[in-house]
Amino acid sequence: MSSAPCSTCPWRKSSTLGGYDIPGFGLDLMRGLSCTVSARGIRTDEFRPTMACHGSSEDHNQICRGYAYVEGWSNLSFRLMAMRGEIVLDELDRACGGLDLWDNFWEMLDAYEEVRRNDNSTGFSSSRSVGPVC
Numbered sequence: 001m002s003s004a005p006c007s008t009c010p011w012r013k014s015s016t017l018g019g020y021d022i023p024g025f026g027l028d029l030m031r032g033l034s035c036t037v038s039a040r041g042i043r044t045d046e047f048r049p050t051m052a053c054h055g056s057s058e059d060h061n062q063i064c065r066g067y068a069y070v071e072g073w074s075n076l077s078f079r080l081m082a083m084r085g086e087i088v089l090d091e092l093d094r095a096c097g098g099l100d101l102w103d104n105f106w107e108m109l110d111a112y113e114e115v116r117r118n119d120n121s122t123g124f125s126s127s128r129s130v131g132p133v134c
Contacts, residue, residue, distance in 0.1 A: 003065065003095055004065065004096060005064070006053065006055050006065075008022045009022075009053075009054070009066045010022060010108060011065075011066025011069075011101045011102055011108060012066060012099065012100070012101060013100045013101065013102060017111055018112055018115035018116050019112055022054055023054060024054055027112060027113065031109065033105070034105065034109075035048060036048050036049050036050060036051040036067065036075065036105070037051075037071045037104070037106075038071075038074055040106045041106075043074055044074065045074050045075075045076055046074070046075070046076060047075070047076045049077065050063045050064075050072070050077055050078055050081070051063065051067035053065065063081070063087070065092065065095065065096060066099075066101055067105075068087065068092055069092055069095075069096035070101055070103070070104065070105075071104065071105055072092075
């Protein structure tokens with residue numbers, strides 16, 4: 001996990017808002033990933049599923065590096081992965097430290113939803129599901 005988030009990673013503020021440049025993106029899928037983070041407005045440490053990279057395949061899910069850097073710290077499952085050496089925290093910090101990423105999942109989701117509302121779009125869904133749908 002040494003590389004930076006994908007160029008179209010939704011966690012990057014430089015990615016096209018609304019998800020139009022993200023392969024397999026669906027606003028309903030994004031909303032469904034809320035179980036990978038703390039509830040809106042609070043920060044709790046809990047065991048939760050981790051968010052998969054949108055570039056992962058269903059056979060080989062990889063954790064989203066943007067998610068890992070921003071929200072992973074409050075996820076006890078993520079911390080266990082780090083303790084087992086599955087995630088190297090120094091590499092993650094070097095890869096993501098200088099990037100302009102959303103501060104949290106809810107801020108990112110709000111921005112994507114706002115763009116879709118302004119486009120008079122309800123959000124398209126993808127038949128491809130990667131990672132947890134809670």
